[in-house]
Amino acid sequence: MNQSSPKISVIVPVYNTERYLRQCLDSIVNQTLHDLEIICINDGSSDKSAVILQEYASQDSRITIINQSNQGLSASRNNALDIAQGKYVVFVDSDDWLKLNAFECLWEQANADQVDMLMFQANLYFEETQDTQFYTYTDYSAIIPGHLNDKCFTYNDFSSDWNALWKLPVMACTTLWNREFIERCHLRFPIDLYFEDNLFFRKALFQAQRIGLRKESFYYYRQHKASITRARAMHFDSLCQIILLQAEFIFRTIQDESLKRSCLSHCLIEQLYWVFWDTPLENKKRSFTIVKKTFLELLSYCKDNDFFSALNPGIREFIDLMKCSDSAHELMQSYYRTASEITDLLAEWDSFYYKPNPGNVGDALIAVATQELFSRSGLSPKEYKSLDHGVTSYNMVYGGGGAFIPDWNCQPWFIEIFSDPRIKNCLVLPQSVHNCEQLLAVFDERFTVFCRDWTSFSYCKSRNYRARFLVSDDIALSMNAKEFLDKNPSDPTFEELCFRQRLEDSLITLPNGKKILLLLRSDREGTLGADKEIYKGFNTFDLSALHSDDCENPEINRKYVKLFLSLINQADIVLSDRLHGAIGSFLMNKEVYMLDNSYGKLSNTFELSFSKYPHVHFLKDPDDFPFWQDMNPTAFDYDRAIVPLKPLQTDSNHFMVGARFISPQGNFLVHAEISGVEHIDQIEPKSDPWIRMLVFHMMSYGGKFHIKGTVSKSLLKNIEKMVGFWCNTSPGICSPITIIPENIYNDDAVIQSSKKALVCFSGGLDACFSCYRHRKGMVGNNNLSIQAGLMIEGADIPLNKQDFLQESWQNSLMMLKDLGIDQLHSIKSNFRNFPIQHVVSGQEWGAFTHIACIAGLGSFLAPLYPNLLVGGSRNYIDSFVNIWGSNPITDPLFSSDTFNVHLDGLEYGRTEKAALVSKWELATHHLRVCWENVLSQESHIQRNCGKCEKCLRTNLNFLACGFTLPCMPALTPEMIDSVAGQIIKIKHHYKDIIDYAHAHGRGKLWWVSHLERLLEESVNREKDQICVEWLNEHQDIVLQIDQFQDILKKILDSNETLQQELVLRFLNHKKLSVNNPQEWTDYLQEFLEENELFLEWKNSKRVRKLNKIVRLLSKFIIFPKARRKFRNSYLFKF
Helix, strand or coil: CCCCCCCEEEEEEECCCHHHHHHHHHHHHCCCCCCEEEEEEEECCCCCHHHHHHHHHHHCCCEEEEEECCCCHHHHHHHHHHHCCCCEEEECCCCCEECCCHHHHHHHHHHHHCCCEEEEEEEEEECCCCEEEECHHHCHHHCCCHHHCCCCECHHHHCCCHHHHCCCCCCHHHEEEEHHHHHHCCCCCCCCCCCHHHHHHHHHHCCCCCEEEEEEEEEEEEECCCCHHHHHCCCHHHHHHHHHHHHHHHHHHCCCHHHHHHHHHHHHHHHHHHHHHCCCHHHHHHHHHHHHHHHHHHHCCCCCHHHHHHCCHHHHHHHHHHHCCCCHHHHHHCCECCHHHHHHHHHCCCCCEEECCCEEHHHHHHHHHHHHHHHHCCCCCEEHHHCCCCCCCEEEEECCEEEECCCCCCHHHHHHHHCCCCEEEEEEEEEEECCCHHHHCCCCCCEEEEECCHHHHHHHHCCCCCCEEEECCCHHHHCCHHHHHHHCCCCCCHHHHHHHHHHHHHCEECCCCCEEEEECCCCCCCCCCCCCHHHHHCCCCCHHHHCEECCCCHHHHHHHHHHHHHHHCCCCEEEECCHHHHHHHHHCCCEEEEECCCCCHHHHHHHHHHCCCCCEEEECCHHHCCCHHHCCCCCCCCCCEEEECCCEEEECCEEEEEEEEEECCEEEEEEEEEECCCCHHHCCCCCHHHHHHHHHHHHHHCEEEEEEEEEEHHHHHHHHHHHHHHHHHCCCCCCCEEEEEEEEECCCCCCCCCCEEEEECCCCHHHHHHHHHHHCCCCHHHCCEEEEEEEEECCCCCCCCHHHHHHHHHHHHHHHHHCCCCEEEEEEECHHHCCCCCCCCCCHHHHHHHHHHHHHHHHHHCCCCCEEEEECCCCHHHHHHCCCCCCCCCHHHHCECCEEEEEECCCCCHHHHHHHHCCCHHHHHHCCCCCCCEECCCCCCEECCCCCHHHHHHHHHHHHCCCCCCCCCCCCHHHHHHCHHHHHHCHHHHHHHHHHHHHCCCCCCHHHHHHHHHHHHHHHHHHHHHHHHHHHHCHHHHHHHHHHHHHHHHHHCCCHHHHHHHHHHHHHCCCCCCCCHHHHHHHHHHHHHHCCCHHHHHHHHHHHHHHHHHHHHHCCCCCHHHHHHHHHHHCCCC
16 A cells, blocks of 8 residues: 555545535544545535535545536445545445544554454434434444454354344444455445445455454434435335345355355345335335245255245245235235134134233224124133133233334233243234334244234234234124124113213214214324314214223123214214224214324224225325315314203103313313103203303313303302302312303393292201201291202212112102102212312312202203202301301302202201101101111111211211111110211211200210210310420420429429429520520529528438438338338328
8 A cells, every 4th residue: 555545535425415414524524533535426416515525625635526427326435446545445424424533443443453344333313303322233242242342353253153143234334444355355336226235245244354343333324314225125126136146145155054044044035024024015016026036036045945944934934925926915915814714713722811902992892893703703712810820821812902002101011911931822813013112022933913904014024023923804893783782782871871962962964964973082193183173163072982991891891882883873974083983983884084093003904904895985184074064063162161062862751961061171071861851841941050060160270161052140140259259268279260151141030939949859867857847837938849859869879879879769759758749850960070170089079069069950950940959968157167068158149030049957956957857757767878878687678877977976966856766776885986086076066966965854875975985085185185296396495394304303303393383483484595404503593592492402402312211121121012101101202
């Protein structure tokens, strides 16, 4: 080499990279190693790249520019190699860059070791996100055998594991090349071919005598859409030619048969296999013929059966299928299996466990279809949840779905399930699979995984060759939906009716009468932004979100699938970006329009399963939906609103009402099913009931709330007053609101004189008291004419306790009939499912919303009963001392001029109410106090538990009146003690009971004494607690007192009275230093002298000595009593 030759020649091919070229050139010209030759090849750029090159060349004499017509990357590099003069050569793509010390570090190592090749590492730079990360492809520590890490090596050093050789990164840009080595081996890049690095690198690898390694990242490899390398995956022709050229070179120059076979199988065949599967379907179709030809030519190098048999099973299957296929379509179809063919595979197993995929109603639909498929095929799987730890091996079927994606963070859970070493065989039913390499790595030869689209299938095949991957339609498509509905008839539950009403509200009717359902998602997989008109103008209903669980309970699955399909059946046309919304609609023979989700799940599934059906359409854009112009907007477009739903008649005398509550933090739907009404006219048509029910929810958000429909003017006035009260008393919970209705009904002129009333009646003490005295005419001018009762289901008794609710309703009706009231309306509501902001969930009912629920639901029956009677549970004193939701101030404000809410009985205590109710014999037998619903062992009927605090207190209320409740068990001391803590918390109630018992001559009963002792002990404990709290708060003073007392004991230990007096004086003495006990001693002596107690203080010293002698003598007395008597007799005291 000429003495003046540069150390390194830097070759930079440039083609239209003006945007990145300056960064690239700056990283080269500013290298810490200056002895460089920089050859830039302008490969016919049409942008300003040539200008930039000329600018840099004019400022740096090391830069040489070659201008040429566009010849491609390989020709550009080769042309530069022809004129390069450096000892070493490095290739840099014009959109990449290097660390500034890269060439200095590489030169020093290469020159010291005299290498032919020096490989180094790289970083990836993602232009879209501007993130940089280590390029794991260049992680040599995971490839190079440990004994070669710090040494120069050749390909022969991999003889113990040829497979590692094929993992070396074939990148020309991350290697420093010895130019003399390149010329000696006649190395050049193949012209007009992509994947040019592969051939160049492999030829060099097998001829190099010294290969070095630098485990440091010097190169920044830019990732962007215009990258040359990204485009290469589309050029199968080039890939196939490069692979064949490599095979020809290796089989011509390499003598080692094991190396040649390893290269053929683990390098060339596998590379072609991976790239084929990792390319879009359209590219597969175009390249199928050349790929097939290339595979056959590669196999011709090793024709013996042993070589083919040693190939991976997945690759062998692929080659066999390819040999029999004339097109990519035919090849792909070879991997397709029907649902019955899947069960044929399972029939070969002796037994298996089945685990459904957890999720929403779509997953439940898959689970139901799977169970029906098993049943039709005579398969009886075991439940996966019954799998015992003692089972040493088992076969498993995992349910289909769309969970093999990163979006829901489920991969760790799946990996744990599938990593169980006891799995003998596992079949995964059709799944969508996307971006889950860690999960795929778990699947080995034991696994057969079905994909439900070609994209998922290709993705799996390109990343795992150990497991067997096949394709089938989503298992839900094997279901006969109408037959399923016919086999599972049932009366609709309240929950189902709620959803049906929501659906009715969401359906959009076209001029031709057909109904459209917009079944659209709003979660992270959704692609329709909130700015789309589709969300502004129309109500959507995500039916797939009806339910979500582990899908392992077949009965629950069938319940929600039946609801899901029956709701879809109400529509004629469905637009959905939920896959199983579309599948369910297809099963119900609806006209289906599909929109894609965030990762192509619906478009991919459409391609496999729906493209052949004329009534199923895939839309690339929601604007392509052909019915928008014929659809009238249904949404109420405000961020804070209450939108009543259209009433739905569910039976001859049952109607469902509902409302959508809209807030910035989310929406919910409140429903109520009203019984005992024969016509819709008997239900309040205005929006007044919803204002009453949801006033606290509105106040929890504050601001302007728009109300769809009409609201009474008088109610608005009262609600304004109520809001003022609650904002003043509960400012951290309630905020001011402004209610803006669509229409206002002026009811100022309405005079409501009717006494017809509806009583809120569940069989409790307060309700019985109010109902009894009004029916008996005991309320004077305020007496109401009670026409019917109202029982709210879902208030105190949950809706899922239907047996209990039915029994309570029957008991309540029987009690009302005893008073001549024949009608008991029941209203079911899910109101309690929706807590309010800023209140601990569950506490809002008693603290705020229970009266809102009662007043709101009761007012739905205002056309029949203009008055609602509610028995107050507290008296006036309790109501004003501790304000809560129901109180005499705000309860009347739920009224309007056409509907009045009456809170009754607040002038009476609970024991006084018991005294009146004790005269109503039937009520005493059926009084409902608690909701435990305990079954009596004697009578075998439901009754109160008698043990809870509420039962105990009510029992005592009646006992204080001298009446024993037949519906309660006999009272025992243990019952009282078991709820002692609760009694103490509300002890004023029990003091009232005790006072009532004493006032009526029952103060000597055992339970009175027991309660008095319990309350007295609690008072003493409270005093002790006060002392402890005071000591904790005044620890400094306590410490001073202790220290002062220590001094007193030394001086006056025999005079406790004097000690206490001195402590009190000490506490009042302000001048004493906190930390100066000597000052305390001086103060004490001064105090004793002033009070002529100094002599006594002196004498106390003699007394202490005498007492010491007495205590010493007492130790010789054996018996304790005699010892204490001796001390008491002879110890001196002041």
